[in-house]
Amino acid sequence: MKAVLAIPILLILALGISLQEVKADLVPEEAYLLEGFGFAVTEDVIKNSQIDFLIDLDRQIGSTTKLVVEDGFVTLGNMEFTVVDITGSVLRDGHFIRLSGTADDSLGNQVSLSAFGRLIEDSQEGSVYSFTGRLSEGIFSNKIILTTKITQITSDLPTITTPGEPTPTLEEQIAEKEIVIRIFPGAFDQGFDLTYIEARKAATEATFEQGDDPTRARYLYPNRLTITPGTTLTFQNDDTVSHSIVSAKRDTNARGIGHDFRMFADGRVATGEIPPGESRSVLITDKGFLFLVDLDYAWVRMDVVSFPEVSQSQIIRSVNDARQKGN
Structure with a gap:
């Protein structure tokens, strides 16, 4: 009987210990x-x-x-x-x-x-x-x-350092609402044609902020952004082949290699062809999620979250007010 009573006590203690060890x-x-x-x-x-x-x-x-x-x-x-x-x-x-x-x-x-x-x-x-x-x-x-x-999600923009060129400050990028996104050399074949020194140089040219995926950042940087509607994204192609960036949706019913997903363009954003050494700009006016990708080189991808520049508490209060009016 004592052993039976001890089991739930041990389970409660184990749960308490696990909650103390892991904290979000x-x-x-x-x-x-x-x-x-x-x-x-x-x-x-x-x-x-x-x-x-x-x-x-x-x-x-x-x-x-x-x-x-x-x-x-x-x-x-x-x-x-x-x-x-x-x-x-x-x-x-x-x-x-x-x-x-x-x-x-x-x-x-x-x-x-x-x-x-x-x-x-x-x-x-x-x-x-x-x-x-x-x-x-x-x-x-x-x-x-x-x-x-x-x-x-933060509104901090990354600092990209290019030798010989002045880099706009964070304040300047925010004020101008134009963000430069670099497609790195070798992105078309996942950098396999680069030497170790070239690959490391491409990876260290950017100052990686917390939250970016360092693997994807080898191909395109920044690969994760929080912006406000009305922001222009300029894609600079430093690769040796042309790229084309579009907004897309993932088809979760068809898994690909490495547990990835098939993707298809949704028509909201499209840069058109970006030849090597050139750049193309797109104006983001939508609110919500944007998944941007080169469908020919699916590892060249990024996530964008676009929402108005208001405090989170203001957003929550406005949503709650709307729901109360609807009840």
Whole structure:
């Protein structure tokens, strides 16, 4: 009998120790990007599933922080649903996250999402959560199992140093709302034609900011940006072949080599051909997520989040006010 009583006590102690060892660094009243991949499971089939959410955190009350999903999408097989109304809470100082709400596709079909995430590990770049829950469409319900990464979104622009040329200061880039993005030499074949010295020089020419992917930064830099609508992105092609950057969507129903996904242009952004040594500019007017890629060289890619230049608390209050009026 004593042994039976000791088991739940040991489990509670183990849970308490694990919560103390891992702690998420989620700052209230800041914006975060939640990206995840996994599966949607029914009795008959298993489909790929993906979520990409732009999340705003409200003020923390006790150990709980309310959140609003401002933009994003969730996929079920080859169907993509855009966020309509998804809210949630960060619990136990970031150890758990609860999400619930609805999303719909371009035809008006709607799914409801209910998911609970547990913090797995934390690093300087972000936090990894494991989510389980339900993704339901009408009477059809799918159990979802997702592994996700949460990273803070900042408006800091990287500093790119080019020998012999003055680099605009951070303040100048923000004021001019024009950001130069470099496509590095050797990007077309993932740098395999570069010598060790050339590859290292290309990688160290940029001052890498926290949150950038150093592998992808070998081909294009910066590879992750937070901007405001009305910002111009100028792509400078320092490679030896032409490139063409477009906005695209991932087809999560077709996995490629290395657990990557097939992609197709969505028509929102297109630079046209950029010959070697030349540059092309595009004006970003959309709000939300933009996935930019050269479809001929799919590793040359970047993520852009575009949202108005207002405080996160203002965004959350405006969303909550709109919901209260609708009730």
